[in-house]
Amino acid sequence: MTHSGTALPVTLDRESPVPLAVQLADALRESAASGHLRGGDRLPSTRALAERLGVSRTVTSAAYEQLHAEGWIAGRHGSGTYVTTSPPSDRPVHRTVPGEQHEPDGVLDLTPGTPWAAGLDRAAWRRAWRAAADAPPLSRAHRAGLPDYRAAIAEHLLRHRGLAVGTDFVLATGGTTAAVVELAGAVFEAGDAVAVEEPGYQRAVQALRSAGLTVVGVPVDEEGLRPDAIPPGVRAVYCSPAHQYPMGSRMSAGRRVDLVERARRENLLIIEDDYDGELRFDVAPLPLLAALAPDVVAHLGTTSKILTPTLGAGWMVAPPAVTSAVLAYRDRTGTRPSPAGQRVLIELARHGDLGRHLRKLRRELSERRMLLVSALRAGGVPVLGDEAGAHLVVPLDSPAAERERLRAAERRNILLDGLSRHFAGTPTASGVTIGYAGCSREALRDALDVLVELLR
Structure with missing residues (x-):
């Protein structure tokens, strides 16, 4: 059964003592109460509906007459029968996804991981979406990603991350975590061990565990992940060398060399999550692991932190064997990143809006960090983390x-x-992380005195 091209969930029980006309009227009311039918939707004619349901026209006519009498459907001469309104329901209708969190009004969210989406040039944003919509609909899927998107990412990596890579070596992804899911399913076997930073990015940890892999924590310090602490027998190492999440340190040059040498010696895959890689304020970033050792590094990036999660777009640059395995995994599972966000990124890059936004983003976050760090240190509050990224740590x-600090902040x-929730095992460090990108600068400034009071 259809209405405006959409199937209606109408089932009639011929064994029930309830008359079929009453069952049909009840089913249509339920469809309206659940939001499946809405005001203005056109219903099938009584004759067409009777044929589709395999009942007599007397049944459908009686149901329509009852609904007409109740006043929520009406006939239009020469046009058909339409829903005029939705009846009240005696059952609650759930409109939100279970587990979806919505912060109450008046709450200042300073958790890390939220981008400065408000800083996007809205005119450029609208222009990119309009241009993206002008592209014709795809007739076939691009399992590696749209060619123009891959070219735009190759240009981005060269300009902003110093990685020279051909378009053919770039894979589009749905973001960093989505890429980890694909690597876990494509490259490894259940039971394989993967070393991860401790503390580290728990979504990646859960993605690895969900694929049946064993996660082994490796401690980090002010120089990043410790290669000497990686246990023997692991198949891969997941790390965020540009700006370690959540501690905010940068992997030193010496440790990068040590890690690469260890990977080559033991045939390990390094999964390089370039978290906050574009957001360095103090000095030029160190070379990417993918630039040092493209033969053993799978480099992952995302637009979610530098632009917005709206696009759902990321990228992977990996050794050919890894790339082939991921493409084969996509063929087996029928999964691939959505091209819609890729098209918008193409337009943002084509007109120079991506580069302009990144320059503006670096300036803005650098000033916010300076504002926050100055206030905390003046109040005697210690701060951890490099001059980079969009969050810092108070140990x-x-x-x-x-x-106690988290509860006190929530009361305010x-x-x-x-920090505790960022450990895959038993927490060995305590502290509070403060993200300063998701709110306005005014809101951050207004909260400084309270933050110092809470964290002193």
Whole structure:
């Protein structure tokens, strides 16, 4: 059964003592109450509906007459029968996805990982979407990503990350976590061990575990992940060398060399999550691991932190064997990144808006970080993390102190994040992370005194 081309969930039970006309009227009311039918939707004619349901026209006519009498459908001369309104329902209708979180009004969210989406040039944003919509609909899927998108990412990596790579070596992804899911399913076998930073990015950890892989934590310090602490027998190492998440350190040049040598010696795959890689404020970034060792590094990036999660677009640059395995995985599973966000990124890059936004983003976040760090240090609050990225860490001496600060901040309508949840195993460090990109600069400035008071 259709209405405006959409199937209606109408089932009639011929064994039920309830008359078929009453069942049909009830089913249509339920469709309206659940939002499946809406005001203005055109219903099939009584004759067409009777044929589709395999009942007599008397049944459909009686159901329509009842709904006409109740006043929520009406006939239009020469046009058909239409829904005029949706009846009230005696059952709750759930409109939100279970688990979807919505922060109440008046709460300042200073958790890390939120981009400065408000800083996007809205005129450029609209122009990119309009231009993206002008492209004809695809008749076949591009499992590696749209060629123009891959070319735009290759140009981006060269200009902003110093990685010279041909378009053919770039794969589009749905983002960093989506890429980890694909690597886990394509490259490894259940039971394989993967070393991860401890503390580290727990979505990646869960993606690896969900694929049946064993996760082994490796400690990090002020120089990033410790290659000497990677246990023997692992198949891969997942790390964020540009700006370690969440501690904010940068992997030193010496450790990068050590890690690459270890990977080549033991045939390991390094999964390089370029978290905040474009957001360096103090000095030029160190060379990417993918630039040092393209033969053993799968480099991952995303537009979610530098632009917005709206695009759902990321990229992977990996050794040919890894790329082939990922493409084969996409063929087997029928999965591939959505081209819609890729098209928008193409237009942002084509008109120079991507580069302009990144320059503006670096300036803005550098100034915000300076504002926040100056206030905290003036109040006697210690700060960890390099001059980079969109968050910093305030260390604390115990898990209890961390929990107390988070609760106290929540009572003041401020959301902060604790270090404890970023450990795959038993937490060995305590502290609070403060993200400063998702809010306005004015809101951040207004909260400085409260933050110092809470964290002193």
